[in-house]
Amino acid sequence: MQAFVDENTVRGIMVAAAIADPRALGSARKVLTELRMKGQERLHFKSERDSRRREICSALVTLDVSVYIYHAATLTPKQGRPRCLELLVADLAELSATRLVLEQDDSTMKADRRVLYDAVGKHGLRDRLSYHHLRAKQEPMLWIPDAVAWCLAKGGEWPARVRPLVAKTVDVR
Template sequence: MSDTAISFRIRPDPHTPFFSYSPQPGPPHAVAPLVNGSHAPAADRGAETRVVTSCANETALEGVVVIGFVDESKVKGLLVACTVVNPADLAATRRALNDLRMKGQRRIHFTKESDSRRRAICSMLCTLDVEVTIYKARDRDPRVARAAALAAVVADLAAANATQLIIERDDPAAAADRATLYRAVHDHGVPNLSYDLRRPHEEPGLWISDAVAWCYTKDRQWRGRVQPLIKAVREV
């Protein structure tokens, strides 16, 4: 299973949205290296998930720069999850995720975990300073659906002044993904937004999107375990 998700740093004002189509200019930031660190519980977990079809006319967060991690599920049509992380929190987030691995594991893959492990992982994820947006594709053609979802991800990341987008590599779709991302980055005027396709074991940030996408496609109980992380569900 593959899942697409975006995580955002918890906003200081719970009434201020992350997404906006009025991005603030700012210099590109380098991705923080993986170093020792600790993770702190995220605040403001009481807000309900909003179902939206667009994010126009919302206010941008000044000075906030984020990195997006995308994975997808194909269990019930295409569903993409995008997890956005503030670069200042990235090292601690990677550290916390790596600490979840069992001996011999290269990565966290939710389809291969036991239910007890899934519950423990979900509990830890809800302490991270991240947010996830779900993108549900309407089109049944997988190529059209994937292109629409990725374009929507780029639009939201552009509004959030993101500097980097990392997507789980799907070899059969890699060429098409790069073409879609190239068009979307230029359509939204964000040439400084870099994008990369990576294997799951190469980037722990992808594991959050994988877990959230898996839970979202399951029953209400599993969806509820990651609900505190989900800030919006978009149909694209």
């Protein structure tokens, strides 16, 4: 299994991880890249019109992907992000995941690496789980957690549109 992570900080920090079997990645990436509009480098939910968001959500729920949500509503992002990542690594250990890709945010990379190094070691994954930071335009699978986290944070009609993808929700304290 491989995991692709993005976050939303609208209502406390929410870390979303799209988890997929490596055999499903090729077809998922194809669907995602075909959803881009002409001239678009990537899908970014906060920049899309509602009609496009609906179209994208309809496509996302057809993919062979599960999303795990780690929501630290009562913690600051500086407190919550490390805790969410620690819990994610524990879940990835149970899934025998081999790769973790986080959307690159230069302001969190150093702290992320420290947290991930410790968590990977704690769960005995040093030889099994690699982790990387990539820009969203480099990895279409990062567009999934971006969309799901945006929908869940936005409320209204949006959570129901991505609910079929959400396999696990963790209230992080």
